[in-house]
Amino acid sequence: MTDCALLQTVFPDHHVQSNCCTSKLQFVNILCDTDGRVTSLTFNTGYGASLPESLQALNHLTNLDLSRNAFQGAIPTEFGLLTSLQRLDLSSNNLTGTVPSELSNLSNLVFFHVENNKLSGSIPDSLQTIRYRNFENNCFRSLPFQNPTCVLSTASESNLPAVNQDCAVVSKALSDVGFSKPIPSSGSLCCSWSPMISCNSFGFVTSLTVRNSGLRGRLPEALGNLPMLTKMALNGNEISGPIPESFKFLSNLLSLDLSDNKMEGSIPPGLGQLSRLTELYLNNNLLTGSIPVELASLNQLVDIDCTYNYLGGTLPPSLKYFEKGFNHNCITGTNQPDQIDCVLPGTARILHIVQGLAGVILVILFGAWLLRREQRPVQQLADKYSTKGIGESSKSDNAVRLFIKRVTRNAVNNVEPGVFDVRSLWIRYWDKLWIQRTYGALPNYIFILSQLQSVNLNHNLPESTVPSKLGDAVNLKQIDLSFNKLVGPLPESAKYFGAAGTRFFNNQLSGTIPTAFGNMTQLNEFNLEHNHFTGLIPQGLSGFGFDHNFLSGLNLANQHECLDHGGVDARVAVGVTAAVVMLIPLVWWLRRVYRSAKDA
Known part of the structure; x- marks a missing residue:
């Protein structure tokens, strides 16, 4: 029987021609040598059946690609007779069972892919050294990157615990660290509750993934009682305390991720017993102590990240390959430049507090220096125009008056309309302010001067409003804003100041007079004449100056002509x-x- 005739028999539903070497079929590619013997067969049609044992007759075959089909059952031992084979691809099928030891006879094989199946057991040593190989996503217990939910053919019900308590363990453990949602604890109900929990066909938890869920507190030791767990990812939470010692009993664990938490203490040496572990992520925690030499026993380890901790001591020589996974620690004797000058976490907190206090003190000193630096020209100019300098007395009225007169007159040409150029005078420690011939609107900051007792700004201001900060001048005793062009109402804050002498006459103020002014028992002068106030005079203010307004009430004279034709x-x-x-x-x-x- 020719090779093409054999393929017609093996794949009867795919129209393989008797002269298959020249035929073109979709998803089927056949190459032959000059003698018509098939040397390459690519068959990717989704065909579902057992792998045909009769393909062993294609003894000139160098490439056999049966990937991306639905082949079931075991790999035929007869494939070990294809001694010319250089490339064998059986990936992405539903193959089960073990890899036949007979495949070790394929001495010319350089490419062997069986990923994405359900193969289990052990793999012949000769096949594990092939240059291009892939065994991922199967059920090989001794290899990394396997399917955590597949049925392990080496695990029978007799090898598993008699009672499955995985859901109860997971439910209690997550509840202890503040997980917000209740998890079913009876039987294997948790397996179908959320994608965060995966189980195998026996109902045992194989994967636990609870990322960025606000978990707090210590991980319970009970999590070590998950015999079939292959993946645990609890990263991105606020878990504290040590890594449970019981994790050494997670014998099937392939990946452990506790990164980005607040875990403390040392790395348990028992993690070195996890012989199947391929990934270990403990970065961004508060771990201390030395790196256990037992981690060198993790022969399947592919990736480890313990960066940004406080691990000390030296790096075990067997972990030299993963040196970058220990950057930003306190490790000595490495060639990595990213180790830190280590301070233990408790000491670091104290150091941060001390640094914070030092920063506050520096800010206060800097502010005092700026204040003194800004006051220096004021004092020098005041000394120049007064025989009694400000340096000798902070209440030298004559020096203040001469100084402000000098500044405001010299600054006239540089002041834009509406700008009150007194802010740079640093008058916050003076108790009297008397400015003549200034320009611009009255600013709020005048009345936040804590010691200000007297303000005289009559015959000065253009059209502007009374500052809202007027009430902040709690020590103000005298205020004279008469003969200006003030408009608008008196601010509500004005009721808080207690000036005994208040002169706002000859302006254009309007609105009602705040009733709180009636409670100012210390008033000896209160003059609001020649304005546009309306309404009633508050009780307690009778007898003061309110003539020539728009006020109503009894015994009021000289009000504006608000009434028409006889009242x-x-x-x-x-x-x-x-x-x-x-x-x-x-x-x-x-x-x-x-x-x-x-x-x-």
Whole structure:
């Protein structure tokens, strides 16, 4: 039987031609030598059956690609007779069982892929040294990157615990660290509860993934009682305390991720017993102590990250390959430049507090220096114009007056409209402010001077409002803002200041007078004459100056002509006029109705 005839028999439903070497089929590629013997067979049609043992007759075959199908069952031992084979690809099928030892006879094999199946058991040593090999996503207990949910053919029900308590263990453990959702604890109900938990066909938990879920507190030792667990990922939480010693009993564990937490203490030497472990992530924690030499026993380890901790001592020689996985620690004797000058976590907290206090003190000293530096020109100029310098007395009124007169007059040409150029004078420690011929609106910061007792700004200000910070000048005794162009109402904050002498007359202030002014028992002068205030005078203020406003009430004289024609309010006159206009047609209509009724 020719090779093409054999393929017609093996794949009867795929229209393999008798002269298969020249035929073109979709997803099927056949190459032959000059004698018509098949040397390469690629068959990727999704075909579902057992692998055909009869392919052993294709003894000139160098490439056999049966990947991406649905082949079931075991790999035929007869494939070990294909001694010319250099490339064998059986990946992405549903193959089960073990890898036949007979495949060790394929001495020319350089490519062997069986990933994405359900193969288990052991792999012949000769196949583990092939240059291009892939055994991932199977059920090989001794290899990394296997399917955590597959049925391990080496694990029978007799090898597993008699009672499955995995769901109860997981439910209690996550509850202890503050997991917000209740997890079913009976039987294997947790297996279908959430993607965070995966189980095998026996209902044993194989994967536990709870990332970034706000877990807090210590991990319970009970998590070590998950016999079939292959993956644990609890990273990105706030878990504290040590790594449980019981994790050494997780004999099937392939990947452990506890990164980005607040775990303390040392790395348990028992982790070195996890012979199947391929990934270990403990970075970004507060771990201390030395690196256990037992980790050198992890022969399957592919990746380890313990960066950003406080691990000390030296790096075991057997872990030299993973040297970068221990950067940003306190390890000595490495060639990595990223080790830190180590301070233990408790000491680090104290150091941070000391550094914070030192920073506050530096800020205070710097502020004091700036204040003194800014006050220096003020003092020098004041000394120049007064025989009694500010350096001798902080309440030298004459020096203050001369200084402010000098500055405001010299600054006239440099001041833009609406800008009050007194902010740079540093007058916060003076108790009197008397400015003549200044320019611009009255600023708020004038009244936050804590010691200010007297303000005299009459005949100065253009059109502006009374600052809202007026009430902040709690020590103010005298204020004179008369003969200016102040507009708007008195601010509500004004009720808090206690100036005994208040002069706001000859302005354009409006609105009502705050009733709180009536409670100012210390007033000896209160003059709001020649403004536009309305409403009533608050009780307690009778006898002070309110002439020439728009105020109403008894015994008030010299108010503006707010009333029209003998005391009739204009609004009343308009209302009466409107009523008369409406009554005229009403009277006319009633008159017609009356006449019609009379004639009838």
